Amino acid sequence: MLLLLIVCISLCACSPIQYTAAVVEYAPIAPKLQLYSREDASELMIRNLDNYDKITSEAKTRGAQIILFPEDGLYTPILSSRDFQLPFLERISEPGSNPCTEVQNFDSKISQRVSCMARIHQIILVVNMGEVVYCSKITDSKCPDDGRYQYNTLVAFDMDGSILQKYHKSHLYYERQFDAGDGEPKTFKSWFGVEFGLMICFDIQFQSPSRFILKKGTTDFLFSSWWVNMPPINYAVQNFQGFSYEHNINLLASNSGFTGRNSGSGIFSSGKILTSFYNPTKGPVTTLLISNVTTNPKQDLTSDKLFLENVKRVEHNPPMTSFSAFVPTSNSVHNFIQIAGDFKCEISCVIDRAGDGEVYASFASSGFGLKIFPQNICGVYKCGDDVKSCERILHNLIDVYPTVPRTTFKDISIMLSGDVQNSSVFPIVSGPLGSIYIDDLKTSAEWNKDGTKYHLNVKGREDKPIHAAVLFNVWK
Ligand SMILES: *[C@@H]1O[C@H](CO)[C@@H](O)[C@H](O)[C@H]1NC(C)=O
Numbered sequence: 162m163l164l165l166l167i168v169c170i171s172l173c174a175c176s177p178i179q180y181t182a183a184v185v186e187y188a189p190i191a192p193k194l195q196l197y198s199r200e201d202a203s204e205l206m207i208r209n210l211d212n213y214d215k216i217t218s219e220a221k222t223r224g225a226q227i228i229l230f231p232e233d234g235l236y237t238p239i240l241s242s243r244d245f246q247l248p249f250l251e252r253i254s255e256p257g258s259n260p261c262t263e264v265q266n267f268d269s270k271i272s273q274r275v276s277c278m279a280r281i282h283q284i285i286l287v288v289n290m291g292e293v294v295y296c297s298k299i300t301d302s303k304c305p306d307d308g309r310y311q312y313n314t315l316v317a318f319d320m321d322g323s324i325l326q327k328y329h330k331s332h333l334y335y336e337r338q339f340d341a342g343d344g345e346p347k348t349f350k351s352w353f354g355v356e357f358g359l360m361i362c363f364d365i366q367f368q369s370p371s372r373f374i375l376k377k378g379t380t381d382f383l384f385s386s387w388w389v390n391m392p393p394i395n396y397a398v399q400n401f402q403g404f405s406y407e408h409n410i411n412l413l414a415s416n417s418g419f420t421g422r423n424s425g426s427g428i429f430s431s432g433k434i435l436t437s438f439y440n441p442t443k444g445p446v447t448t449l450l451i452s453n454v455t456t457n458p459k460q461d462l463t464s465d466k467l468f469l470e471n472v473k474r475v476e477h478n479p480p481m482t483s484f485s486a487f488v489p490t491s492n493s494v495h496n497f498i499q500i501a502g503d504f505k506c507e508i509s510c511v512i513d514r515a516g517d518g519e520v521y522a523s524f525a526s527s528g529f530g531l532k533i534f535p536q537n538i539c540g541v542y543k544c545g546d547d548v549k550s551c552e553r554i555l556h557n558l559i560d561v562y563p564t565v566p567r568t569t570f571k572d573i574s575i576m577l578s579g580d581v582q583n584s585s586v587f588p589i590v591s592g593p594l595g596s597i598y599i600d601d602l603k604t605s606a607e608w609n610k611d612g613t614k615y616h617l618n619v620k621g622r623e624d625k626p627i628h629a630a631v632l633f634n635v636w637k
C-alpha cells in the first residue's frame with residue numbers, strides 16, 4: 162500500500178495537474194477625480210474588498226483553489242496623477258510575511274484585509290493593489306523627485322494569508338500615476354503543485370516578463386488587466402486567446418467589468434477557451450468565471466521564440482501602413498499583397514455570402530500603433546459604413562462604434578513573411594461584437610518548417626460572419 166502511494170506520488174509529479182481556478186470580471190466602485198484623504202481612500206477600497214469577499218466566498222463554495230481579480234480593481238485607473246493616486250497606495254511587505262497574523266509597523270489596511278480574506282476562505286487570492294516604496298535621491302539616483310516609487314502591483318496571497326509573490330507592472334499604458342517595474346519575471350509555486358507567472362495588462366504585448374517566465378518552464382499565467390478594447394482588430398478575449406494559443410500555455414485572465422470598452426475575461430488553455438465572458442453593453446457587470454484547468458507539462462520549452470529584440474529593425478513611428486478597401490460580392494475571391502516596411506502579408510479571401518454594401522479592408526501595418534504599441538499587424542477587417550472609415554480604423558486601430566458584420570467567408574488565408582523569422586505571433590479572429598474565437602472555426606495558424614513564413618488559415622462558417630482576421634506579430 163505504501164509502495165503504491167509512493168509510486169502514485171512520483172507519477173503525479175510528472176503528469177498533468179488539474180486545479181480549479183476562478184477569474185473575476187469586476188466592476189469597481191470608482192473614486193472621483195479629486196484628492197482623497199488616506200481614510201476616505203481606504204474606506205472606498207474596503208467597500209470594493211467587501212465585494213471581493215462575497216465573490217471569493219462563492220468561488221470557494223464552487224470549488225475554486227485560486228481566484229484572480231482585475232487590474233485597478235480597488236480604485237479604477239481614473240486617478241491619473243501621482244498625488245491623486247497616493248492615498249490609495251500602501252507599503253506592501255515582502256513575500257513570506259503574513260499581513261493578517263503579523264503586526265506591521267506601517268499602515269497596511271488593504272494588505273491585511275486581503276491576507277485575512279485568503280486565510281478565512283482558504284484560497285490563493287491574487288489581487289492588484291497600489292504600492293508605495295519610499296526612496297531617497299541620496300542613496301538612489303533613480304528615486305523620483307517626490308521621494309517615492311508608485312507601483313501597479315499584483316500580489317498573490319496563500320491560503321494562510323502569507324504573501325507568495327508580488328509583481329510590478331513593467332509596461333505602463335499612459336499611467337502617469339505609476340512607475341514602471343523592472344520586468345523581472347515573478348513566479349510562485351502553489352500548494353497544489355502548479356507554478357504561476359504574474360503579468361499585468363499591457364505587459365502581454367512585450368517580451369518581458371512573459372518570455373522569461375516561459376523560459377523558467379512556467380506554463381500557467383495569472384494576468385490581471387484593465388484592457389482597452391479596440392474593435393474590430395483587438396478585443397481582449399481574442400488577444401488573450403491568441404497569447405495562450407501561441408505559447409501553448411494556460412492563461413487566467415481577469416479584466417475590468419467597468420464597461421464594454423474594457424470587458425473580456427476568461428480562462429484559456431493552449432488557445433482553447435475553457436470559460437469566457439464579454440459584456441457588449443456600456444454598463445458595468447461583475448461576473449465570476451470558474452473552470453477546471455489542466456497543466457500542460459508537455460509544453461515545448463526548447464522552442465525559444467524570438468520576440469525579435471535582437472533583430473535590427475527600423476522602428477516606424479508613426480507606423481508604415483498599406484491597405485486596400487474592397488466590397489465583397491457573394492462567391493468572389495479577393496487576393497492582396499500588403500507590404501509595410503520589412504513586413505509582408507499575402508492575403509486571400511473567398512467570400513461565401515456578402516453583406517449588402519459592406520466594405521472590408523486588407524492591410525498591413527508596421528511600427529508603433531498609437532505611438533506606443535510596438536507591433537506588426539496584418540489581415541482583413543470590416544470597415545464602418547464607408548471607405549473613409551477603413552483608414553480611420555487603421556490609424557486609430559479602433560472602430561469606436563463597431564458595426565455588426567454580415568459577410569460570411571468560405572476561407573481566409575493570411576501568409577506573413579519578411580523580417581519576422583520564428584517570432585511570436587498572436588492569431589486573432591473575431592465576429593460581431595467580439596464573438597467568434599479561433600476555436601469556433603476550423604483554424605490553423607503556424608510557422609512553416611524553416612521559420613520564414615507564418616500561415617493563418619480560417620475556414621469560415623455560413624452562420625458566422627467575420628469582423629476581422631489578423632496576425633499580430635509582437636516584436637519587442
Ligand atoms: C472540476 O472537476 C471535478 C471533478 O474532477 C468536478 O466535480 C467539478 O464539478 C469540476 N468543476 C468545474 C467548475 O467544472
Ligand SMILES: *[C@@H]1O[C@H](CO)[C@@H](O)[C@H](O)[C@H]1NC(C)=O
Pocket residue numbers: 582583610611612613
Ligand atoms: C526557425 O526555427 C526552426 C526550428 O527551431 C529552425 O530550424 C530554423 O532554422 C529557424 N529559422 C530561422 C530563419 O531562424
